[in-house]
Amino acid sequence: MKYCIVVPDGLADYPIDKLSGRTPVEAARTPFLDFLAQNGQLGLVKTIPNGFPAGSDVANLTLLGYSPREYYSGRAPLEAASIGIKLNDDDWAFRCNFITATGDVLEDFCAGHIKTDEASVLIKLLNEKFGNDSIQFYTGKSYRHIMVYKGAQKMDARCFPPHDIMGQSIQKHLPKGNGSEILIDLMERSRAYLSNHDVNKVRIDLEENPANMIWLWGQGHRPKMPTFKERFHLTGAVITAVDLIKGIACYLGWDIIQVPGVTGYLDTNYTNKGQYAVKALETNDVVLVHIEAPDEAGHEGNVHEKILAIEQVDSKIIGPLLEAKNIFRDLRILVLPDHYTPIVKRTHTPEPVPFVAYGSGIEKGIGLPYSETNARASGLHIGEGHRLIEHFISGIFR
Template sequence: DGIMIDYSAGHIRTDEAALLIQALNEEIEDEDIVFYPGKSYRHIMVLRTDTPQEYMALKTVPPHDISDKNITGYLPQGRLDSRIRDLIARSREIFAGHSVNQVRIDLQENPATMIWLWGQGTKPNLEPFAQKYGLKGSIISAVDLVNGIGRLAGLDIIDVPGATGYFDTNYAGKAEYALKSLEDHDYVYVHIESPDEAGHVGSYKEKIRAIENIDKHIVGPIRDYVDAHPDSRMLVLPDHPTPVALRTHTHEPVGFAMYGKGIEHNGAELYNEESTRALGIKFKSGEEMIGWFVRENVCF
């Protein structure tokens, strides 16, 4: 019926999704297009072209922005949109009779009915983190996009068993592997996707549970490490809001908390939207914030 009922196909399992991605590569006869499997519902299509800017100019919409809406008005739009729309239509044919979806339907799970292409881009050239800040870094994330940015910035990718990018992720494992990484790295970036997923599905209970798990299993142990290592510090923040009421990203500033060596207490007793907003401390960009975070002394 053309409605975006479930942007994640019931948070399809990674092994199932890999079989569907394999089918795309086998059935779509275009030597300039290759699909690469990621985790769960997130994957990448590489399009080799002499005119990348033509595809960059296409207007595309994230699927999680149009939950419960008819997709017709949100399909890719632009001069070369027919090729991308044809790929989406072809994927529906390939997925329709696939055994993965037959099993999912039998189990009363949402099938993956088609691909949704959005967020196009070309490979960026990033200055290595070590060169910019003089720190050897690592990154932990279940999201390939985040790991890819980290890799381009020269960060070492740390794989954590059981990291799913969903509510069932291995929270404690992320903290454990992060602290172990600090044995031979100066900096570790830990990314947790579960609060964002809770916002997208509109579940305040899952969002509360995710935040509590992050606080208990990740922030707590890392804070204990900082307390035991006076030459260290930590920074906690979301990358964007995903309000449960809206089920999509919004663009207002996010609150942050810095703690550790050389960081003076500024009177805040709580870390939440209201208290951080009331302090009025703002950075124009994440890059500016990191510049402050790695200074010898931080005073606001």
């Protein structure tokens, strides 16, 4: 049996007036996704356990079968693994966003999706100014980077995800609690050095948002978790442009497949993702294809781009995987967003998400097209989200 999991990040949404009360996925042309739902099991799954933040870190651990209550230690340690950072047990890893600050307002959580080569220059500057035996910065991709703290101070301050507070006060959302003084000092001092850097002067000249401040959040220690093969006796691989998902794959013991043209943004190469996913099934039991574009469109509040991203996932990823049924006699496909990213809110929300499971040995459910409403009406609701993968592997959803 071969298993493919497709995660269109943040696909789930609310009804939108300008779409005549439809959600983006209901408005999108998704013949392949609808085929899966009409011929497989459509339902709801709770990927964000009560009390946890509605983030991709928590949600993707859940949908891969790892209960966050047992295995979650923070977002940044997962991302750190993807770029080869070796954390000691006592190290604190932080996600380090480049943001655009205007006065006291956090204007843009991703600094205009700054390019990685520009960002690497700024990370080098941060290490020159702030780096020491306790603090080091590491280049990730685009606006997403890592800071590691190796000092004696406990660093479990309450930190706010920057994508949750766009357009809001910086001062009101600075870290609070243990270690906050260190974090606030770094964040505030970064502004003076970054604002006048040549990289940002050029960005301003080009009318691009400058990366004029860092934002530290998502901290945690290195997680301790069994590999996917130890838990489920299956090998795996992942296709994604996002360091967080790659980091989870590292801890799962999965291969990370490098695909040309993937960006983690709206311009990603969907065709290559679909083709490489089919190829990866030849040598792996499980292949996860993660697509960030719907989430990015949700954060931008761009309904047109979200619909377009959903249609691209359907035609260029789900379509080829359905055709692969002719290659692999026994194939199962699971499609679900990790969380909601509603256009109206421009951030993540924790509602149970619609999933569809289709393929060899999986019985047909209610026979309705894929949508949030139809998933709610299906009567198939999985409250313990980390159990979904067990249903998918067994093929039993009763």
